[in-house]
Amino acid sequence: MKILRFAVSLPEDLLETFDKIIAKKNYPSRSEAVRDLIRAHFIEQEWSEGNKEVIGTISIVYDHDTRELLDKLMDFQHHHHGFIISSTHIHLDNHNCLEVIIVKGKGKDIKNIADKLISIRGVKHGKLSTTSTGKELS
Ligand code: NI
Structure with missing residues (x-):
């Protein structure tokens, strides 16, 4: 993969804030932090479009004694x-179980599946985290 360089102009205080934040997050360089920001932005966009393929991780916590919940x-x-x-x-x-379910599909379908799963009676806590399949990232 060819790596290209480009210059970015920023107000001084914005750059200072950026440097502080990336230092806290242990980024080795500004370049790595900017690459992650751009990727995160693209992933969010893919997600919001709803028809692009995404990968989701659904975590749910529940009490397995709850009647009919396992079924x-x-x-x-x-x-x-x-x-x-x-x-x-x-x-x-x-009593408590954690289930982690990895799903793949269109953003809107994955969101729908997670919402339905998390709202089943007896599920105490649930969370969907999404990322890209990476096809359009580099
Ligand atoms: Ni269990």
Whole structure:
């Protein structure tokens, strides 16, 4: 991959703030921080367009004693098997379980799946995190 350089003009105080933030985040250089910012912006755009392919990680925490919850979660995942790449179940303590489900599909479909899964009665906490499949990133 060819790497190109370009110069950026910024107000002094904005650059000072930028340097402070990237130092806190342990970026080795301004270039690396700018590359990440640009990628993050593109990923967000892909996400908001809704039809681009994204990868999502859905984490849910629930009490496995909740009546019929395991059946509902299993039925739901089978019904949406085309989107699900992998899932991992971790027994946190005597009652609580963490399930991490990795999904792939159009942004809008992934959001819809996560919303439905997280709103199932008995799911105590749920979170969707999305990223790009990387096809359009470098
Ligand atoms: Ni469990």
